[in-house]
Amino acid sequence: MPELYVSGAALGALAVAAAVATLVRGPALAFVYPLSALAALMLGVVDLRVLLGGGELTAQLPIGLPGVGLHLRLDALSAFFGIVINGGILAASVYGMGFDRAKELTPRVEPLFPLFAAAMNLVLIADDAYAFLFSWELMSLTSWALVVARHTDPESRRASYLYLIMAAIGTSALLFAFGGLAGPAGGYGFDTIRAHPPHPLVAALVLAAALVGCGSKGGLIPLHAWLPLAHPAAPSHVSALMSGVMTKVAVYGFVRIAFDLLGPPSWWWALPPIVLGAVTAVLGLLYAVLDRDLKRVLAYSTIENIGVIFVALGLALAFRANGQHEGAAVAMAAALLHVLNHSWFKSLLFLGAGAVLHATGRRDLDGLGGLIHRMPRTAVFFLVGALAASALPPLNGFVSEWLLFQAVIAGHTLPQAALHFAAPAIGAMLALAAALAAACFVRVYGTAFLGRPRSVEAARAHDVPLAQQIAMGGLAFLCILGGLLGSVLAAAIAPVLRVLVGADLSSAGSGPTPLSLVAFDPARSVYDAPVIALFVAIASITTLLVVHRLSARRTRRGPAWDCGFPDPSPATQYTASSFAQPLRRVYGAVVFAARETVVMPPPGDNRPAQFSVVLTDYVWRALYAAPGRAVLRLSERLNTLQFLSIRRYLVLMFGALVILLSIAAVMI
Amino acid sequence: MTSGPAVQFLAQGAQMFFVLLIAPLAVGVVRRVKARLMRRQGAPLLQGYRDLAKLLRKESVVAENASWLFRAAPSLIFALTWVAAALIPSFASGLMFNWAADVVALVALLGAARALLALAGMDVGTSFGGIGSSREMMIATLAEPAMMLIVLTLSIAAGTTRLAGVADFFIAEPLAVRVSMALSLLALVIVALAENARIPVDNPVTHLELTMVHEAMVLEYSGRHLALIEAAGMLKLVLYLSLLICLFAPFGMAPSTAGVGGWAVGLLVWTAKLMGGAALLGVWEVSIAKMRVFRLPDFVGIAFVFAFLAILLAFLSRGAIE
Numbered sequence: 001m002p003e004l005y006v007s008g009a010a011l012g013a014l015a016v017a018a019a020v021a022t023l024v025r026g027p028a029l030a031f032v033y034p035l036s037a038l039a040a041l042m043l044g045v046v047d048l049r050v051l052l053g054g055g056e057l058t059a060q061l062p063i064g065l066p067g068v069g070l071h072l073r074l075d076a077l078s079a080f081f082g083i084v085i086n087g088g089i090l091a092a093s094v095y096g097m098g099f100d101r102a103k104e105l106t107p108r109v110e111p112l113f114p115l116f117a118a119a120m121n122l123v124l125i126a127d128d129a130y131a132f133l134f135s136w137e138l139m140s141l142t143s144w145a146l147v148v149a150r151h152t153d154p155e156s157r158r159a160s161y162l163y164l165i166m167a168a169i170g171t172s173a174l175l176f177a178f179g180g181l182a183g184p185a186g187g188y189g190f191d192t193i194r195a196h197p198p199h200p201l202v203a204a205l206v207l208a209a210a211l212v213g214c215g216s217k218g219g220l221i222p223l224h225a226w227l228p229l230a231h232p233a234a235p236s237h238v239s240a241l242m243s244g245v246m247t248k249v250a251v252y253g254f255v256r257i258a259f260d261l262l263g264p265p266s267w268w269w270a271l272p273p274i275v276l277g278a279v280t281a282v283l284g285l286l287y288a289v290l291d292r293d294l295k296r297v298l299a300y301s302t303i304e305n306i307g308v309i310f311v312a313l314g315l316a317l318a319f320r321a322n323g324q325h326e327g328a329a330v331a332m333a334a335a336l337l338h339v340l341n342h343s344w345f346k347s348l349l350f351l352g353a354g355a356v357l358h359a360t361g362r363r364d365l366d367g368l369g370g371l372i373h374r375m376p377r378t379a380v381f382f383l384v385g386a387l388a389a390s391a392l393p394p395l396n397g398f399v400s401e402w403l404l405f406q407a408v409i410a411g412h413t414l415p416q417a418a419l420h421f422a423a424p425a426i427g428a429m430l431a432l433a434a435a436l437a438a439a440c441f442v443r444v445y446g447t448a449f450l451g452r453p454r455s456v457e458a459a460r461a462h463d464v465p466l467a468q469q470i471a472m473g474g475l476a477f478l479c480i481l482g483g484l485l486g487s488v489l490a491a492a493i494a495p496v497l498r499v500l501v502g503a504d505l506s507s508a509g510s511g512p513t514p515l516s517l518v519a520f521d522p523a524r525s526v527y528d529a530p531v532i533a534l535f536v537a538i539a540s541i542t543t544l545l546v547v548h549r550l551s552a553r554r555t556r557r558g559p560a561w562d563c564g565f566p567d568p569s570p571a572t573q574y575t576a577s578s579f580a581q582p583l584r585r586v587y588g589a590v591v592f593a594a595r596e597t598v599v600m601p602p603p604g605d606n607r608p609a610q611f612s613v614v615l616t617d618y619v620w621r622a623l624y625a626a627p628g629r630a631v632l633r634l635s636e637r638l639n640t641l642q643f644l645s646i647r648r649y650l651v652l653m654f655g656a657l658v659i660l661l662s663i664a665a666v667m668i
Numbered sequence: 669m670t671s672g673p674a675v676q677f678l679a680q681g682a683q684m685f686f687v688l689l690i691a692p693l694a695v696g697v698v699r700r701v702k703a704r705l706m707r708r709q710g711a712p713l714l715q716g717y718r719d720l721a722k723l724l725r726k727e728s729v730v731a732e733n734a735s736w737l738f739r740a741a742p743s744l745i746f747a748l749t750w751v752a753a754a755l756i757p758s759f760a761s762g763l764m765f766n767w768a769a770d771v772v773a774l775v776a777l778l779g780a781a782r783a784l785l786a787l788a789g790m791d792v793g794t795s796f797g798g799i800g801s802s803r804e805m806m807i808a809t810l811a812e813p814a815m816m817l818i819v820l821t822l823s824i825a826a827g828t829t830r831l832a833g834v835a836d837f838f839i840a841e842p843l844a845v846r847v848s849m850a851l852s853l854l855a856l857v858i859v860a861l862a863e864n865a866r867i868p869v870d871n872p873v874t875h876l877e878l879t880m881v882h883e884a885m886v887l888e889y890s891g892r893h894l895a896l897i898e899a900a901g902m903l904k905l906v907l908y909l910s911l912l913i914c915l916f917a918p919f920g921m922a923p924s925t926a927g928v929g930g931w932a933v934g935l936l937v938w939t940a941k942l943m944g945g946a947a948l949l950g951v952w953e954v955s956i957a958k959m960r961v962f963r964l965p966d967f968v969g970i971a972f973v974f975a976f977l978a979i980l981l982a983f984l985s986r987g988a989i990e
Binding site for chain 2: 369370372373383387390391392393398401402405406408409411412420421423424425427428431432434435436438439441442443445446447450451452511512516523524525526527528531532535536537539540543544547550551552553554555556557558559560561562563566567570572573574578579580581582583585586587
């Protein structure tokens with residue numbers, strides 16, 4: 001099969017590129033990006049052919065575990081995620097082609113980039129537990145090394161340290177999960193696992209471990225703490241890969257385990273992903289609307305989107321467990337399309353943030369402003385991404401949101417009482433998350449791109465090189481196209497849906513027009529983005545023509561009105577923090593125990609007044625800071641063990657031996 | 669469908685035309701009722717049309733540092749609101765393009781218009797634009813989820829998310845009094861007040877800076893741009909009144925099978941109900957005071973809680989039946 005050789009060649013090229021890049025220095029490193037782009041394109045085309053053409057690719061290599069070997073397999077599910085991932089890698093590589101060869105290439109980033117890309121592809125095609133865990137760990141380590149690339153910055157060091165710990169916990173959880181799946185017989189091949197579904201109790205433990213392992217990589221709250229630190233710390237095109245694409249590998253891991261390897265589901269499996277996902281969606285955005293760092297806001301928004309995807313996956317599990325294949329197909333389509341859509345708009349937004357960072361050297365929202373004048377193209381692309389991320393029609397973010405709401409409504413047909421309470425609650429939380437997303441992105445765009453520049457750097461910004469504009473423009477185009485052609489995408493993922501939930505969107509194409517997106521039944525739910533877009537376009541053009549004809553048509557430029565008191569200082573504008581103030585008062589007081597203090601000097605005293613806000617992150621305090629302190633205290637206590645006399649060591653060893661023997665005696 | 673596609677197409681066009689035509693009158697009725705209740709003479713009923721005509725004739729003053737977004741936003745906001753208003757079944761259900769957007773898409777269309785307006789408010793970089801945008805988005809984070817839950821509740825009852833299907837269901841069963849419907853009605857009224865910047869959420873006639881929300885956002889607009897924003901606001905009022913009528917008082921609406929005669933009757937009844945709704949809004953506005961901005965989360969939060977209770981009841985009752 002030629003596809004097999006093409007994929008092999010592409011993966012090999014990435015590995016060789018990484019190896020060669022460690023040997024060269026300076027401008028020569030630039031070769032990495034065109035090569036990665038080409039490899040991603042080749043891999044993506046193979047994925048597309050496998051997804052649309054059916055069939056699968058398999059390979060077996062005589063490396064890996066002795067006697068087991070290395071099994072690789074590209075089926076419809078892997079191919080779909082492969083398209084997501086290679087699209088992101090392609091965009092990031094094209095963006096990388098725009099780097100200044102003299103200044104922006106370092107041996108700390110460029111050699112690792114193709115290796116990271118190859119590792120993510122390997123996770124998808126792994127067909128045994130060993131290959132999966134090996135490539136998963138390779139992906140973690142390369143991305144960790146990319147995060148620590150700017151190691152002179154203490155923030156980066158702290159982020160990468162936390163990331164390393166969380167990645168280790170995640171991989172151990174996955175190790176445990178695959179141990180449970182393989183069972184006492186130790187069948188590590190995925191086909192063996194599939195043939196012997198585990199005992200229900202074991203399955204529950206495996207599900208929990210998979211949720212910890214994949215959830216920590218994807219950023220499910222409360223396992224998210226590393227993500228908003230690590231994703232922004234990496235170079236921007238790597239941030240785009242980590243946020244837009246690597247989180248999708250985590251979703252893939254969960255889907256592969258929960259829908260494919262774990263056997264027929266019980267209904268209650270749905271509850272943990274639904275509950276965690278809904279909490280993640282809302283909390284992620286509440287973090288995002290209160291943060292002032294452009295890239296960190298985007299990272300928090302990634303957390304939210306992963307939450308949305310996990311809610312959809314949970315619903316799909318619930319429907320599938322109850323044999324409602326149609327509902328399962330709608331929920332699963334919502335999850336998969338959101339995976340695709342989020343990878344597009346989040347990569348776009350991170351590349352846009354990278355462009356802003358490159359042009360101004362800043363990522364604090366309160367130091368930006370007015371970039372729509374200085375960086376007109378980036379501003380347009382970023383606007384498309386921001387509106388798509390706010391789930392507004394007719395862009396792509398709304399398509400998956402729409403499908404998800406259809407699945408939530410269908411939740412009333414589920415027989416379990418717990419799901420009857422859960423479905424409306426997650427409907428409410430998703431609606432809240434959608435509204436908060438709009439607020440969050442209006443805030444980001446309004447402070448960074450609109451208004452007047454708040455710093456010299458922002459006032460002197462310039463648009464980025466053409467290659468970077470092409471990368472962003474291509475993703476923006478996909479966001480628009482994906483919004484209009486949601487039904488085509490839904491039809492394209494039908495093979496994946498059939499594999500995972502045993503049904504596809506059977507009513508596809510039965511809507512009023514060929515491009516209508518239909519959930520369940522054309523009489524029940526239809527969303528026709530092209531017709532709506534056409535209507536809005538006709539209405540806008542008619543309006544413009546009529547207004548043009550009727551109105552005076554005169555336009556005069558003048559100073560801003562501002563109720564009669566325009567102030568020339570840009571400091572009088574609303575900042576990101578002041579924009580967030582009403583939201584902080586409404587939500588922050590409950591969720592983060594936000595306290596505002598104003599110190600006002602008495603009249604006559606000309607010291608400036610002071611205003612401060614204290615936010616408490618309960619998740620960090622309870623789950624990260626407290627165990628961290630406990631480990632530190634414990635290690636200080638245990639430190640004394642290093643300085644005992646030989647006599648005491650002998651006593652300890654004897655005691656340990658007695659305990660072990662008594663345990664053995666009891667067990668046998 | 670008894671009528672041919674051409675007639676259907678004309679009816680859809682007629683609906684788009686009528687909602688636009690009647691919108692300034694509805695606002696005129698609200699203002700007139702308020703004025704009379706305050707023992708003022710009040711402006712003529714047709715003042716809304718005159719205001720729009722005057723604004724269109726005036727030149728448009730655009731701030732020096734305004735971007736293309738500022739100039740493009742009004743027509744887009746107007747178009748989005750217009751399309752959304754035209755999708756709500758008014759005098760007849762099941763018009764030609766009603767299927768294109770369901771209730772979820774309708775809420776999202778309005779959300780898109782609001783996001784654009786909030787962005788336009790921040791474009792010039794004045795303190796008032798920012799204050800308006802930030803407050804508007806804060807209110808929206810409470811009102812939009814409430815609205816979404818309401819429409820989900822209604823579509824669970826009707827078994828479809830298509831607007832026409834929901835309307836047909838309520839025409840067929842107008843007296844289906846359910847607790848979840850009553851809660852939805854209350855929540856929808858609160859959302860409608862919040863979304864249209866009416867008292868007690870916002871005061872459409874004031875320019876007092878501390879209380880402004882909507883007016884602060886559009887402070888920089890003038891001339892034809894302001895005319896479009898104002899017209900979009902009027903359309904939004906008609907949209908919410910039509911939605912309330914369509915869902916909770918659908919009698920007289922022509923079903924999808926009616927012909928031209930049915931539509932004529934439907935149009936008359938709809939106009940009468942719309943004016944009645946506008947008059948009620950006028951009475952409501954004079955009998956209550958504007959709230960402080962930070963009391964609003966409590967008020968709009970009630971809508972969210974009611975909407976949540978409604979959808980919970982809808983889920984539980986549907987589950988018991990099946």
